[in-house]
Amino acid sequence: MAVVRVIGRDGSKQDLDVANGGQLMDALRDASTGVQGTCGGMMSCGTCHVYVDPSWVDRLPPKSEDESAMLEAIGELVELKPTSRLSCQIAVDDDIEGLCVEIAPPV
Numbered sequence: 001m002a003v004v005r006v007i008g009r010d011g012s013k014q015d016l017d018v019a020n021g022g023q024l025m026d027a028l029r030d031a032s033t034g035v036q037g038t039c040g041g042m043m044s045c046g047t048c049h050v051y052v053d054p055s056w057v058d059r060l061p062p063k064s065e066d067e068s069a070m071l072e073a074i075g076e077l078v079e080l081k082p083t084s085r086l087s088c089q090i091a092v093d094d095d096i097e098g099l100c101v102e103i104a105p106p107v
Protein backbone atom coordinates (compact mmCIF):
# COMPACT_ATOMS: atom_id res chain seq x y z
CA MET A 1 0.00 0.00 0.00
CA ALA A 2 1.20 3.46 -0.85
CA VAL A 3 -0.35 6.87 -0.44
CA VAL A 4 -0.04 8.88 -3.64
CA ARG A 5 -0.87 12.56 -3.81
CA VAL A 6 -2.79 13.45 -6.96
CA ILE A 7 -3.18 16.96 -8.34
CA GLY A 8 -6.18 17.14 -10.62
CA ARG A 9 -6.56 19.12 -13.80
CA ASP A 10 -8.50 21.71 -11.78
CA GLY A 11 -5.70 22.01 -9.24
CA SER A 12 -7.50 19.99 -6.59
CA LYS A 13 -5.44 17.68 -4.42
CA GLN A 14 -6.32 14.27 -3.08
CA ASP A 15 -4.39 11.49 -1.40
CA LEU A 16 -5.10 8.04 -2.80
CA ASP A 17 -4.47 4.79 -0.97
CA VAL A 18 -3.13 2.54 -3.70
CA ALA A 19 -2.75 -1.22 -3.28
CA ASN A 20 0.58 -2.83 -4.12
CA GLY A 21 0.93 -5.04 -7.13
CA GLY A 22 -0.78 -3.03 -9.84
CA GLN A 23 -0.03 -0.05 -11.99
CA LEU A 24 -0.67 3.51 -10.87
CA MET A 25 -2.86 4.05 -13.95
CA ASP A 26 -5.50 1.65 -12.62
CA ALA A 27 -5.83 3.51 -9.34
CA LEU A 28 -5.98 6.91 -11.06
CA ARG A 29 -8.64 5.66 -13.49
CA ASP A 30 -10.73 4.06 -10.75
CA ALA A 31 -10.58 7.27 -8.70
CA SER A 32 -12.06 9.25 -11.60
CA THR A 33 -9.10 11.58 -11.85
CA GLY A 34 -9.49 11.95 -15.62
CA VAL A 35 -6.97 9.25 -16.45
CA GLN A 36 -8.65 6.89 -18.90
CA GLY A 37 -6.11 4.15 -19.54
CA THR A 38 -7.89 3.28 -22.76
CA CYS A 39 -5.34 0.73 -23.93
CA GLY A 40 -5.20 -1.04 -20.58
CA GLY A 41 -1.52 -0.34 -20.05
CA MET A 42 -0.21 -1.45 -23.45
CA MET A 43 1.53 1.91 -24.04
CA SER A 44 -0.55 2.68 -27.11
CA CYS A 45 -2.97 5.41 -26.02
CA GLY A 46 -1.22 8.00 -23.87
CA THR A 47 -4.40 8.68 -21.89
CA CYS A 48 -2.58 7.86 -18.65
CA HIS A 49 -0.08 10.71 -19.00
CA VAL A 50 0.94 12.37 -15.74
CA TYR A 51 3.54 14.87 -14.62
CA VAL A 52 5.58 13.43 -11.78
CA ASP A 53 6.77 15.78 -9.07
CA PRO A 54 10.36 16.73 -9.98
CA SER A 55 11.66 15.34 -6.71
CA TRP A 56 10.47 11.90 -7.81
CA VAL A 57 11.87 11.73 -11.33
CA ASP A 58 15.10 10.02 -10.29
CA ARG A 59 13.39 7.83 -7.69
CA LEU A 60 11.27 5.98 -10.24
CA PRO A 61 12.60 3.35 -12.64
CA PRO A 62 13.64 5.03 -15.90
CA LYS A 63 11.37 5.16 -18.93
CA SER A 64 11.65 2.34 -21.41
CA GLU A 65 12.15 3.07 -25.11
CA ASP A 66 8.51 2.20 -25.74
CA GLU A 67 7.29 4.58 -23.04
CA SER A 68 9.46 7.37 -24.42
CA ALA A 69 8.14 6.71 -27.93
CA MET A 70 4.52 6.88 -26.78
CA LEU A 71 5.16 10.12 -24.93
CA GLU A 72 6.82 11.55 -28.00
CA ALA A 73 3.80 10.57 -30.06
CA ILE A 74 1.35 12.47 -27.83
CA GLY A 75 3.71 15.43 -27.66
CA GLU A 76 1.99 16.88 -30.71
CA LEU A 77 -1.27 17.01 -28.75
CA VAL A 78 -0.29 17.93 -25.21
CA GLU A 79 2.57 19.62 -23.44
CA LEU A 80 5.35 17.26 -22.51
CA LYS A 81 7.61 18.04 -19.57
CA PRO A 82 10.85 16.42 -18.42
CA THR A 83 8.69 14.91 -15.67
CA SER A 84 6.15 13.34 -18.07
CA ARG A 85 5.43 9.66 -17.48
CA LEU A 86 2.83 7.12 -18.45
CA SER A 87 1.16 6.11 -15.21
CA CYS A 88 0.58 2.62 -16.60
CA GLN A 89 4.34 2.17 -16.38
CA ILE A 90 4.60 3.09 -12.70
CA ALA A 91 4.34 -0.03 -10.59
CA VAL A 92 2.75 0.36 -7.19
CA ASP A 93 4.73 -0.82 -4.21
CA ASP A 94 5.94 0.57 -0.91
CA ASP A 95 8.72 2.44 -2.71
CA ILE A 96 6.32 4.99 -4.17
CA GLU A 97 4.90 6.02 -0.80
CA GLY A 98 4.46 9.79 -0.95
CA LEU A 99 4.72 10.05 -4.74
CA CYS A 100 3.02 13.15 -6.13
CA VAL A 101 1.64 13.27 -9.66
CA GLU A 102 -0.33 15.84 -11.60
CA ILE A 103 -2.87 14.65 -14.15
CA ALA A 104 -1.80 15.91 -17.58
CA PRO A 105 -4.28 17.45 -20.03
CA PRO A 106 -6.36 14.98 -22.05
CA VAL A 107 -5.01 13.73 -25.38
Ligand code: FES
Pocket residue numbers: 025036037038039040041042043044045046047048049070086087088089
Ligand atom coordinates in the same frame (compact mmCIF):
# COMPACT_ATOMS: atom_id res chain seq x y z
S1 FES B 1 -2.87 3.16 -20.44
FE1 FES B 1 -2.50 3.50 -22.57
S2 FES B 1 -0.49 4.29 -22.59
FE2 FES B 1 -0.87 3.96 -20.49
